[in-house]
Amino acid sequence: MKGMDMPSSHSIAASSRCEASYGSLRGRQSGATLIEVLVTVAVTSIGLLGMAGLMIVSTKIDRDAYLATQADFIAQTLIESMRINTSAVADGRYDGTYAGSGAPDPGCMMRGCSPGERADYDRARFDTALHTMLPNATAALKCSGGDPRASGSASIYDGTCRLEIRWSERAPNAVAVSGAQSLAWVFQP
DSSP: OTTOOOOOHHHHHHHHHHHHHHHHHHHHHHHHHHHHHHHHHHHHHHHHHHHHHHHHHHHHHHHHHHHHHHHHHHHHHHHHHHHHOHHHHHTTSSOEEEOOSOOOOOSHHHHOOOHHHHHHHHHHHHHHHHHHHSTTOEEEEEEESOOOEEETTEEEOOSEEEEEEEEEEEOTTSSSEEEEEEEEEEEOO
């Protein structure tokens, strides 16, 4: 057959060596691929565990910020009520501790009330808000140094007050109590 070259024995032997060499590399290559896959799975697993831990910490920080915001809102509501009712502040009607027990409403909003009754209503509302919005909450309020003076129809209280709200939060396992939190305000009503 003219035009067709027959492979020589030398080229057949070289081809066999290449196939044998390629076959042994292929065997080693698939082993290396398996090791690479195992390493990749291990690295990815460690990364995912780190992300899960980060999400737990992020959730706790978010919860702490939410509770601090609630405490601030509750405190500002009481402080604004005290600014309206300075004669009761001067009489010491707001001073004391609050246990967050959800004190009953004295019914002041239904029938109108005196400054003292309004202070009792504000205290009950504050106490109920503590009980409802913050876990294990307590508060202490003390006003001092005031000299109530009448100025027209409104009295002016020139002392300062200190309000501190404390709460503690349950840890994720619901058995231990995680760290206690507190916020304090010094203000002039």
